[in-house]
Amino acid sequence: IPAELGNLINLENLYLYDNQLSGNIPPELGDLIILENLHLSSNQLSGSIPAELGSLINLENLNLQLNPLSGNIPPELGNLISLRELRLKNNQLSGSIPAELGNLINLETLWLNFNQLNGSIPAGLGNLVNLNALLLNNNQLSGSIPAELGNLNNLRNLYLYFNQLSGNIPPELGNLQSISGLRISSNQLTGSIPKELGNLNNLSSLYLNN
Helix, strand or coil: CCHHHHHCCCCCEEECCCCCCEECCCHHHHHCCCCCEEECCCCEECCCCCHHHHHCCCCCEEECCCCCCEECCCHHHHHCCCCCEEECCCCEEEECCCHHHHHCCCCCEEECCCCEEEECCCHHHHHCCCCCEEECCCCEEEECCCHHHHHCCCCCEEECCCCEEEECCCHHHHHCCCCCEEECCCCEECCCCCHHHHHCCCCCEEECCC
16 A cells, blocks of 8 residues: 555545555555545555554544454554444454543444454443444453443444453343344353343344353
């Protein structure tokens, strides 16, 4: 991807997905301050996600999924206050989930699944009250499931399976009145199944196996 694309200061949409692009994501893309949509998915982009993308305060959709991107998720992405969709799944990202993502109060979709993320799930994700999909499955996340996730009244899908999560299933998950898919199988959870899960009238899939 040419660094010179960062000169296109009137650009609102940049769609480069489903190609065979390789190399790094140029940090100069952070200069496209009126950009609303950045889709670079399904390429062969490598290296880390530039922290400079955190300057794109008008960005509504950031899709970098299905690349071999590595390194940490930059905490600067927490500055993208207009963001509605953040899709980073199927990369090779490592490190912890930045607590700063809890600042993205307009976020509706958060896909971080199929990476190598570790550490705990930030309790601040419970601030994302517009979220309808939270996919963290197939990582190396540990610690307990935050009770704060029970605040996500619009959540339809919560996928935490294939991690190393421990502790009890929070009874607060019984507050997720919109949820249809709750998949927390293949972890190291203990304790009993909370009776509050019986309140989830819209639930169509409940996976607690393994």
